[in-house]
Amino acid sequence: MRTEICERFGIEFPLLAFSHCRDVVAAVTNAGGMGVLGAVAYTPERLEEELRWIDDHVDGRPYGVDVLVPGRLDESAERAGRGEADPDAMLAAIPDEHWRFLAGLFEKYDVPPPDLDQARRGGARGGTRVTQEGATELIDVSLSHPIRLIAGALGTPPPLMVEKARSAGIPVAALVGTAEHARRQVAAGADLIVAQGGEAGGHTGEISTMVLVPEVVDTVAPVPVLAAGGIATGRQLAAALALGASGAWCGSVWLTTEEAETSPAVKEKMLAATSRDTVRSRSRTGKPARQLRSSWTDEWDGPGSPGPLGMPLQIIVSQGAMNQIQKIAESGNPGARALANYYVGQCVGLMNTVKPARQVVHDMMQDFAEALDRLNTISGTG
Amino acid sequence: MRTEICERFGIEFPLLAFSHCRDVVAAVTNAGGMGVLGAVAYTPERLEEELRWIDDHVDGRPYGVDVLVPGRLDESAERAGRGEADPDAMLAAIPDEHWRFLAGLFEKYDVPPPDLDQARRGGARGGTRVTQEGATELIDVSLSHPIRLIAGALGTPPPLMVEKARSAGIPVAALVGTAEHARRQVAAGADLIVAQGGEAGGHTGEISTMVLVPEVVDTVAPVPVLAAGGIATGRQLAAALALGASGAWCGSVWLTTEEAETSPAVKEKMLAATSRDTVRSRSRTGKPARQLRSSWTDEWDGPGSPGPLGMPLQIIVSQGAMNQIQKIAESGNPGARALANYYVGQCVGLMNTVKPARQVVHDMMQDFAEALDRLNTISGTG
Incomplete structure (x- = not known):
């Protein structure tokens, strides 16, 4: 497939998989997409181990790391910690x-x-790991590995993160929930925007993927946009591309895979x-x-x-x-x-069987092709 | 275009326009989609006038009527009115x-x-007009006109509405916000389901269009599904079709047209x-x-x-x-x-210029074609 994302990362299928589980990251990368390891739960030492494991299992194929960097901490925390850990x-x-x-x-x-x-x-x-100081350590560990993308999940990427990534030649992705945030993220140096609708799992805004993606695409063009929020199937990926996205960023769907840490x-x-x-x-x-x-x-x-x-x-x-x-x-x-509970998006309703992560990617590819056939039949071009 | 909806109603473009404004209804019908008049704000006498005007302006082309029929009224109202008006x-x-x-x-x-x-x-x-008795009068007026669709916006269509529509050979559409409601609506006699995401204007649930549409499509197949919620452009219509819908049901986008009653x-x-x-x-x-x-x-x-x-x-x-x-x-x-305010969906952010309703339809057709081209280029089939 030919999207900005496929070309930039040399992947076959424009699917980025956010997961805290190294097995999922490697499986998706090896299946033709690109895994992104969520690093926030790890100590710097543990992250080092995880990335070394991934390096050993992806044979040079591309993967990324996501570090949660809050733009601004809650006031009480600011008062308590003066921004320090x-x-x-x-x-x-x-x-x-x-x-x-x-x-x-x-x-x-x-x-x-x-x-x-x-x-x-x-x-x-x-x-302490969601303070900027804590995040910086995780960024340093990440950049010492052959990662191809570094993502920040909350707020504007701090200048230090952008500078470090730039020096290393690694693109920075930023998750946003509004068009205004997307504009600010690009101004702050983001090379890639993940437009995440309110139906997504984890930290999320209120604007839905269907509305947010076209808004963000129009706002930041020609910066490429990944659609996130609610996407667990190939037809939804097709919908995201129809909306103008260059690919999808999926997090929830991996939580019920065989490999998942859930x-x-x-x-x-x-x-x-x-x-x-x-x-x-x-x-x-x-x-x-x-x-x-x-x-x-x-x-x-x-x-x-x-x-x-x-x-x-x-x-x-x-x-x-x-x-x-x-x-x-x-x-x-x-x-x-x-x-008991855990972060998950509304697409949990579509997650009804346990499958290997590789199978999820293959099923999405198949479902995507069928959605495209359907669209072409509808419009009389197929 | 060839979708179940286009074939069933003999329309060119699978776009249904919900509006309280007769001019919008007629304009969309005449532009190749299908207008649906929201009748709840009208007295039976006024509705009669509006439908006569539409009959005079669409030259036999298809249009529909939407009556808000709550499945169950609030308890205090039940106590107060014993279900009567x-x-x-x-x-x-x-x-x-x-x-x-x-x-x-x-x-x-x-x-x-x-x-x-x-x-x-x-x-x-x-x-009183949102009681079942009040709605029945509006249904009778509607069925005395050459309408092609009758829609109920809240709750399961009451048996009386389904019976009346069936006798008249008119399909019944039902708006739903969950897959479970869709199942119930089909069991109650709905011929067509409008799966309306939480980003929609007016009465709405919390599940987003991106998640709800594939869920509902899978639940009620082969009953055709229209996607609603957040849709104001052709690329969003393309996304809706990719999700498995047979067309889109749009309400908000007409509110800033030249003709709108807003x-x-x-x-x-x-x-x-x-x-x-x-x-x-x-x-x-x-x-x-x-x-x-x-x-x-x-x-x-x-x-x-x-x-x-x-x-x-x-x-x-x-x-x-x-x-x-x-x-x-x-x-x-x-x-x-x-x-001051009014019902409108999150796609209000995409509604930035006043246009005639006909122009909105034409712009959606153009934008839809571009989205499809983009998808085919991406997948290498275009």
Whole structure:
């Protein structure tokens, strides 16, 4: 296929796969698309290992890395950390009320609580990685590998990231949820825009893919645009290209693949979920992120809640708790199973069987070809 | 073009235009698509006039009528009206608090209030038309004209509507926001499904067009599906067909045409609006409906509000008020201009110039052809 994206990266099929799982990244790259490893959950040491593994498994084929770099942190975090990665200052900024609410949830759902001190410390380490300082370390590790793309998922890419990528000759991709943000990202140095509709999993805005993609394409032309949000099939990729995109950026669809890191209890929920079973909630990170609706989101967004904190403080509150909930859910604990969830887009309704990632790519290729045939038959050109 | 929709209705271009404006309906029908008149705002007598005018202007070409038939009314309305169209019972069910809040809005925004008694009576008449009894009269008037489609916008089409349409040999279309609703609508007798994504204007769900259309297509096959929500250009129509739809159902895009009934102050707001300037709010009808965000939606959905009532009670509260606000806004009153709004989808961001409706259709045809060429070039088949 011939799109700006295929030519730029030398790939056959204009599909970028965002995943935290190295196996998915390598499988998609090897199947003719391009995998992008989500690095935010990793320490610099662990990221180094993961990238080395990918290098060993893709035989020089292209892959990328995504680092979550918030343009501006929540005010309370700014106050607490002065923009710096100080776990203690962050911990001190979290009201007791939120820890009490969290403890109450474990009690109410009859789930053994995690060691609170450990959870706090683990959460604080996670929180520091979404500061600019934390992200910079991950960028440095990434650029020491033969990556072909570096992406930033939140806000304008900081000058340091753009400079480092430029010196290394690596294009920078930026995820946006509005045309105005796309304009700003290009001005800040983004070489590629991922226009992500509100139906997407994870941090997302409210404008749908159908509307956002043509808006962004018109705004940033000739900068290439990838469509994201809701896309899990080849006909949706065809739709994205019809809208003017140069390819698609898919994240959710990999979560129910054989390789995925998704915990079994959550994977089961995803396979059973319909497109109605997601919610845009601040309850995991402090910023609106689409995820499976579960007792966790219901409780945090419900009337008895103190309300989620901002980013990264809510990450600190939720991270250790969610790890524990996931672990306990595997043993069949019904309360933990009710609480467990994960980021996923509305296309979870289209994800109904477990397949190898390679198979997902092949099915998308096939479905894409059929959609194109259908369009040509309709218009009398086929 | 060859889609199920083109063949069934004998139209050239698979575009259905929902509009409350007879001029738009006739213009789209005459340009090769098919207009569908939204009848809910009309009395039976007025609808008779409008349809006679359309008959005189389309030279036998196909058009349809849309009647808003709620499957189930709000409980308070059921209690008040026992499902019947009793304006007095409906008025009695509205708490004083809501009238006081409304009066307070007029005061706060320095807008001369409407005659409250008149507004109540007018609103109650409007409210009765969204009962099944009220809708039945509109259906009878519609079926006495050579319409080619009857559509119901809310909930399952009542058996009476399906029976009447069947006897007259007229297909029934039903708007849905979920695959489950689509299944129920087909079971209830719908011949055609309009899968309407959450980005659409007016009453709408939360699942986006990109996800909903393939879900609904798979669920109701071989019943034909029209895609709705966010579609205002030919490339979006091409995307809809790629997703498996047989055509598109567009409502918002006509609101800024030359012919549109849209009040000048609101049309101006729409031309200036971006895709971020809409909100899904219950403040006009009692059910979530996407509309321009304005001081009206901010106030009703804000902290000082008693909260919108259900349907049709909120229609009774808001209808006379919105008419007055619109009228006063035309004189330049800043408070009225701040409050004024109307139903519109996120594609309002793509609606930036006033054009005749015929031109909109022609532009969509051209843009569609270009999108198809682009797709074929990409895939190497063009």
